[in-house]
Amino acid sequence: MYSVHFTGETSSNGVVERDFVVGEVPGVLFSPASGSDRAPLVLMGHGGGLHKKTPALRARAHDTVTTWGYTVVALDAPGHGDRPRTAEDEQARTDLRQAMMAGKPDQVASVSARYGASLAERAVPEWQATLDALQELPEIGTGAPIGYGGGISLGTAIGIPLTAIEPRITAAVFGGGFVVHEALIEAARRVTVPVQFLLPWDDEHVDRQSALALFDAFASEEKTLHANPGDHRTIRWTGLDEQFLARHLGQGSVVQ
Template identity: 45%
Template sequence: MHFTSEQRFDDGVLEREFTLGEIPGILWTPASRPEPGAAPAPTPLILIGHPPLGLRRMYPRLAGRARYYAAEFGFAAATVELPGSGDRPRRPELEEARAELRRVLAAGEPVTGGIVDALILPLVEQAVPELRAALDALLALPGIDGPVGYEGGVISVGVRLALVEPRIRAAGLFAGSFVPAVMFEEARRVTVPLHVLLQWDDEGNDRQAALDLFDAFGSTEKTLHANMGGHTGVPAFELEPGARFFARHLR
């Protein structure tokens, strides 16, 4: 891990851009406020996912959530660029799958399982090992102790990561991504506490499939917050209950 820039905001939060090999990322850490004579409190980490639109395009939303977690709850937060996204090299198979998805949606044709698999599974297969490597590097930094939560992003990436990564203690997922059939089987083996957001009128996704995936999760503690509105209309007030969910499980 190599840090390339840093800035400290008025709320004391430190933002540092980094590269992990060739993968760009951003880390936000809270200001240290130990009580007099007390040892510093452990600093949990939230790994924030995002759709494959590029870190620069997603930065305002990612930074807003990360700075809230750091300033109000004392969490560290980090995100890394997805494969084939932002400034990373294009992956032709993903580009072809996205083009085919755009074609069938424009034509009013059904989105087949084959299109969904081609769109999502290669991303999951590469992104999850990269996220685990990022956790290795982030948890080796001074002052970041864990445990770890995962939030947002492509929901299939979150499902796989929650299944295979024992350092993930809780996950806040955004329902709505196209989900391959195999991910429903993996979801049945996910047992960490879950906090899931669903936009009821999401124009590009299947509401029933999102509900079926929520039902499939094997977690004994899982909460679904459904709000009216389209894909990008998640209410701002959902930020606080999501943060309190992580506080219950990471503190």
């Protein structure tokens, strides 16, 4: 079993960011500067081609820390961010770039689906090992509720199979905006925790029906589909249930 090795620390606007590695996987832990004793832990994924500190993820993480007093953890997905790329990673990137430049959406979709499934297979055990290691830290421990805080696209393609087999995750935010493959539908059928599913209604690169089929597949008794106009880059969420994770994970220990 791996331990958490901290490699750096910065602090801004009341949020401490601690870089770490677990085995060979680099991650970052966002927590309240005022302390976070056994606060709920939210796992956040980044989009395809991005990394653990990409601006949108960092903004969501800071907001979660300062609003709810939660701890947030993000990892670089395999072949992303600070991680080396395998031959498969390089090939998938080349194939994707070529399919896009050739204007072949079907080919983009099939490469994305295959590569997304492969990334999820590699990433799920990394997330589990990271959770094991984080729970050894005294400020986290085994008692803190854990939620998957999503991110549409790759963050959801990894988060669904992770949530399907990881009983420590008790609520999850997922989102559309990517290519849905059959293995993902199968994984969704094994998800039973409360789910909030965010769907950009107009995504030219993504089949809306397959995203709706994914929402349909969740076995969760409590699940919400929330759609607004726009694609996954232009979307402006309105009237979103911001309390979703807080309702299920409870309050952090340090807010107010």
